Amino acid sequence: MTWSQAPGGPDVDRFRHAMGRFATGVTVVTTHDAGQDHAMTANSLTSVSLDPLLVLVCVETESRFHDAVLAAGVWGVSVLAHDGRAAATWLATRGRPLHGQLDRIPHHRGPLTGVPLLTQALATLECRTRQAVPAGDHVVLIADVLAADLSEHAGDALLYYRGRYRTLD
Template identity: 65%
Template sequence: MSAADAARPLGPTAPVPGAADPAVDADRFRLALGRFATGVTVLTTFSDGHDHAMTANAVTSVSVDPLLVLVCVELDARFHDAITESGVWGISILGAEQRAVAQWLSTQGRPLHGQLDRIPHHRGTATGVALLDGALATLELRTTAVHPAGDHSIVVGEVVSLASTEHPADALVYYRSRYQTLK
């Protein structure tokens, strides 16, 4: 390939419709990103003498050397202070059969104490955080950085322990504001 070919745009060169649209707002933003299917996880930590948990789909692998993962947590979420103060946390990647768990842990106003009482779980061996039984995979992490990002914090953690099922069930995914199954 010549240098001229390498510099040539690969896609359409016309402006993308709506790219500079002044009517872009939070609702349209959520609608657009709702078109992006994501896995569903439960984040857990232990702070102030009890477990904290929340459903999350803003989870991304960052690096394999070292093993890093990031999560985005809303500043106003009760989980925010718990994860930033604790310094250790867990991720349980949910299977399709765990839809009720995802719904419960995303319910606004649920009791702060005893959130995991009705959910089978065990303690991670590296950090002691709760990890959900039956999850497709679990990870334990130690926080390495917290970055402010608008109305959220980006929490980066190094993986200190992980496990995954040998024969995973169907995955639980979130798409167009609904839980769905990926076979």
């Protein structure tokens, strides 16, 4: 397979495969708006700054999560452990029912924001959106980190590589 760039740039599939060779952690990003919990699986979380504490996540503009997280202004991040594959798969499923989507996943409310946070996460963050930057078919949410908590049960992280969930071996 050649990796040379076509005159108009790489096609979507080639780009997707190239990015799939970049291993990432897996998170669930959550918010609460108009009496409803919203959640999505994301591997686009990035630490941005230590002073002030900032993170970013990318959200597809056509997703239900997009409108909810912009309206709420606050969101949570749950860093998934190796046994979080079922939650990650479920919350990445397009067209899943909105009502009760977290019913099968143990979670609790963040003390500062009230957003749902996954109980079995390796770490959780509570965030307040500072800036929303349109970027193609996504919006980049840059947020102040209001709280960071670590699990008492350290374990291996769930990873995403070449289109599949994996664990550290």
